[in-house]
Amino acid sequence: MLEAHEIASGYGPVSVLHKVSMRLAQEEVVAVVGANGAGKSTLVRTLSGLLPLRAGRITLDDASIGSASAHSRAKQGLIMVPEGRKLFAGLTVRENIDLGRSALGRRRSDPDPMEVLGEIFPIIAERENQRAGLLSGGEQQQVALARALAGRPRYLLLDEPSLGLSPALTTQLFETIAKIRENLPVGILLVEQMVDRALELADRAYVIERGRVVMSGTATEVAQSSAVQRAYLGDTSTPVSPADPADPATP
Numbered sequence: 362m363l364e365a366h367e368i369a370s371g372y373g374p375v376s377v378l379h380k381v382s383m384r385l386a387q388e389e390v391v392a393v394v395g396a397n398g399a400g401k402s403t404l405v406r407t408l409s410g411l412l413p414l415r416a417g418r419i420t421l422d423d424a425s426i427g428s429a430s431a432h433s434r435a436k437q438g439l440i441m442v443p444e445g446r447k448l449f450a451g452l453t454v455r456e457n458i459d460l461g462r463s464a465l466g467r468r469r470s471d472p473d474p475m476e477v478l479g480e481i482f483p484i485i486a487e488r489e490n491q492r493a494g495l496l497s498g499g500e501q502q503q504v505a506l507a508r509a510l511a512g513r514p515r516y517l518l519l520d521e522p523s524l525g526l527s528p529a530l531t532t533q534l535f536e537t538i539a540k541i542r543e544n545l546p547v548g549i550l551l552v553e554q555m556v557d558r559a560l561e562l563a564d565r566a567y568v569i570e571r572g573r574v575v576m577s578g579t580a581t582e583v584a585q586s587s588a589v590q591r592a593y594l595g596d597t598s599t600p601v602s603p604a605d606p607a608d609p610a611t612p
């Protein structure tokens with residue numbers, strides 16, 4: 362289990378996250394939704410170790426990892442796919458994936474991840490030797506996911522994977538995430554602007570407003586809450602408030 366216990370973080374003098382608590386079990390998909398600037402990416406960066414923890418605790422299977430480097434957390438099985446993919450454009454698909462694996466000290470004698478990854482991502486087999494920079498945005502997102510999975514994460518943090526993708530490619534992306542869930546023993550934290558899609562796929566969800574968790578529950582409970590429907594699933598933009606009596610705020 363990956364758990365955050367009342368964590369705080371931010372940038373310089375700016376505090377962004379305030380006492381955020383959340384958990385992610387292996388083999389579950391948990392969505393994090395909220396308005397622009399609510400702190401979703403900051404949460405992912407803090408969990409992955411790219412931003413220092415200012416207060417609270419982060420644990421991975423009950424061991425404290427809050428002061429471990431991002432690299433050390435990745436080696437322990439907590440891997441993030443950042444917004445914007447960040448592939449090595451001049452390297453081939455295969456080379457990008459091999460890097461994801463060797464950077465974490467996975468050995469050559471470990472099973473080749475291409476076999477299982479090839480089933481989830483047809484692009485991997487078809488374009489293994491093509492330079493990543495020549496792929497479309499949707500294809501690059503697939504390679505970024507495959508590269509992260511090649512490191513054999515137990516917990517995968519996805520920051521806005523649908524950003525910049527067309528509706529058709531977004532549909533394909535969500536199908537791919539569903540396939541990952543079916544085929545690999547990995548817990549997925551999914552930060553998404555496509556709230557309806559994310560809640561359809563997720564088991565549970567957290568709603569973040571101004572750096573605080575204002576609602577959590579099963580994805581169905583969150584999707585059915587009137588505040589979430591107003592703010593994220595309809596066409597008005599009333600912020601979700603913990604004071605809304607219709608909404609469960611149980612962790």
Ligand SMILES: Nc1ncnc2c1ncn2[C@@H]1O[C@H](COP(=O)(O)OP(=O)(O)OP(=O)(O)O)[C@@H](O)[C@H]1O
Binds near residue numbers: 395
């Ligand atoms: N590198 C940074 N330096 C200073 N402030 C930052 C930095 N990155 C983000 N912020 C601020 O932190 C707050 C939370 O940003 P964050 O990116 O976590 O929000 P978000 O919920 O992911 O929003 P979005 O969906 O727009 O990416 C915002 O007020 C943002 O301006």
